[in-house]
Amino acid sequence: MKFNIKDTFTKELPADPILENFRRPVHACFSYVEPKKTKQPALVHASPELAKELGITENDLKSEAFLKIFSGNSMVANTKPYAMCYGGHQFGNWAGQLGDGRAINLFEMEYNSKHWALQLKGSGETPYSRSADGLAVLRSSIREYLCSEAMFHLNVPTTRALSICETGDRVLRDILYTGHPEYEKGAVVCRVAPSFIRFGSFEILLAREDVETLKLLTNYTIKHYFPHIEMGTKKGYIQFFKEVTNRTLDMLIHWQRVGFVHGVMNTDNMSILGLTIDYGPYGWLEGYDEGWTPNTTDNRDKRYRYGNQANIGLWNLYRLASSLFPLIDEAEPLEAILEGYRTDYKKLYLKMMKSKIGIFSEEAEDVVLINTLEENLQLTETDMTIFYRNLSKIDKNAVITDDFLAPVMDAFYVPEAINGTIKEEWKTWFQAYVSRLQREALSNEDRKSKMNSVNPKYVLRNYMAQLAIEAADKGDYSVVDELYQLLLDPYGEQKESEKWFVKRPEWARNKTGCSMLSCSS
Template identity: 45%
Template sequence: MEQLSSKIYKKEFVEAFAGDDSGTLTPRQTPGVFYSKAKPTPVEKVTLLAWSEELAKELGIARPTEQQDVDILGGNRVTDSMYPYAACYAGHQFGNWAGQLGDGRAITLGEWEAPDGKTWELQLKGAGLTPYSRRADGRAVLRSSVREYLMSEAMHYLGIPTTRALSLVSTGEPVLRDMFYNGNAAYEPGAIVMRVAPSFLRFGNFEMLNARKEVDNLRQLVDWTISRYYPHITGENKVIDWFKEVVDRTARLMVEWMRVGFVHGVMNTDNMSILGLTIDYGPYSFVDNYDPNFTPNTTDLPGRRYAFGKQPSIGYWNLGALAGALLPLADKDQLVATLETFKDVYWTEYYAMMGRKLGLDQVSQLDRDLISQFEKTLADIQPDMTIFYQLLIDLPLSVENEDEVAEHFQKALYDDLTPEQKTALYTLISHYLERLNTNKIKRSASQDMMRKANPRFVLRNYLLHQAIEGLEKGDDALLVKLQEAIKEPYSNKFDEFFQTRPGWASEKAGCSMLSCSS
């Protein structure tokens, strides 16, 4: 285990590409460069609030015991071998071209080589101004930082590709935020997350170079990305082969989000990882009541572009934007044909995933019809998604009537069922039980499959809100408990959280809807 302060950091990205080495933090356009040097702005006092022990062990990083190491986590210290920088990228935001964006409040310190030889970028979020901060301050508040820290790790333990989070620190300084962009700005405690990933490259990195017609730079970035992160891809057609793998990874990521009911909230192309990771945790949420039209992002209203049920189609749309950025390097027809494979990959993987959620031995065309019936009925009744599938695992193999079915799922319901809804649920469950009776695997094997596919604990927004309120009062008890609960999402060890969203949380700010600054 090595200390953060004594490590010799790699800086292969900045050594491979042209950058602005001036260190000037004045917001500006930076044509011709991939990044700009950006030293973190010191804060009053860095205090360690949370630390991901398992991730630290995997990376070979010793828990900070000296203030000099804690200071690195808050940007108050940069070692001699680090080269802090902010990346330059562009993006489509809510479907509209936004031009240059870049790391406005994220600063990469360097690349950490783990004991297994893998290299990880260490990045501070909320460490101050960069040339890409535009009109913002480059800071992050405790509220948003707790959310990113916990959810990054929660998604990892759910088995979903994601960036990770190593630490959460407070800065000792207040940060002014207008939480809902409604003119009611207020000071909140400042905080910084150190997040970790093999790479934070986004679709927007490639879009930026294409938009500026920097074809040589675009080719250099694509070649470097393939050789570093997709080394098995070679040959004359490698750009298309690589794009195909990005399409596949993105499709599978969308399936995983749908499996657990995760809603990203702001699927702009600058928030899409080139490695197929979940990246940039802002106004996200898990679905409570099953509503395909649910969006947790106030900025996404009223269009609901990034609603739960629309995420796969947005993933496809974003891949189309990436394909457009690659036009100078590959044949248009091949790019379009490769993009179109998204649909087959997604639906094949989706139905296989739903088969596991339902405990089916295989998924036939008739089973696809059953899955569609589940989607339609759940959207009508809107039970709690997580609890409904848990109750489905222990469903008796025979049910007598509508009342018996409704009683079995009572714990998942937010509202009393109408007579029509009772009938629809009973019909669905009757069809499902008929199908289970044809399973060629034992009931116990079917249930084991379901337990592995359906989380019992998800990190709900109201729990995060309560943990944040506690921290703001100096009480970290719930934060500590949630940090343990996220590690065992498929067990019943933390059944104190196995309940529907409480009524008070339905309309409370920070529990139901959030803004992009969240």
């Protein structure tokens, strides 16, 4: 197994001169540090699809060499692993230096003209671990591995995951911060992305008034990931910020489209490439609720709730704009881009929502139709994924009779609640919807095909991940593989997998890991 090593981050940016691995403030872009050796590594699962993108064969995936490298027990020749330094605003407050506290970058490589960075999450302490152990547990690692690949196949911009290995070590964790920690199985995930640079990578340099390194990092990022932008000029820096803003907005629109809630949109969890990064207490909407967050830490303020993700994206971009300001020294162009975000969001969100309900022409009443729909979805507990997927079954020539809700009835958690005023609200909406569809040129079948290409049938509901975790904890990795295979084709019908196209079961409503999760998740 050979890799075309093309390390750029460590060659072109300043390194921490201290080589010892202990917690400390680091005035550099990264620190060299090696992964912790694991006791008895075992491969839980690997992605053949992503492996192929990296030039890794299926035979390689089964090899001892692969297991050793991606469990952290051996290093690829001529590589020097490292952890990145960055800061960040956490829950709206500046947290100072953060950095890769439990992630170690193995190397950068090129294959088929694509550049990739590979890192291990849960591979031990780094100078940025603060009071933590730098390790990860099987539970959170399965969630990250499956979700990374699920999001990719949902066409959501994301980092990827190549493999997950058990370490054979036990890791002490207090899953819900109750003061009763327990030992769990340790694990390591190999995460893959073009780069893991974050908003916080720039913020820490502003906080330290290190404009020289800020300029180096910005030029490096433009050179390697935005090569069409002129490097080293005010015009180029403004364009860079504009493109990061556009990518961030695109990512967030996709989150809203599939009902994904990140749970921890701190600035250190925001990719400069507009990729979904750091899968912790995430979740998909079960009952449609704009106020829902899966994060126990955020349960009171709900800062990172589903309906607020676009606002937080903007707030985070303001922090990035402030970080880039020393290179531009002019607020007006940055402010114009941030103001444009608000306008663009409204346009893009409307376009996305219209695609979800199968409307592609322009009419003034479409905004009201969508606003009313979103209000109706919250009249009683309604599964977002099932509702939108089954909405494609509506016949645009249908007459609205008493059973008009039959195509979407499976989406309601309490079907008997759909009566009286609630039923009338829905009837009024469906009458307006069918009338609107009749003014569309598409046939029922063509509309259904387009709707089903943006409304997934299968998403990684938390209870599904929990079932995989519980089986894996007993040494059974078959559910991990079953869900991995399912999520390769989330928009397909997959008739043999209908058991996963259901509402969250009642037993999962308040079960740990199936509803609320902590940052330890």
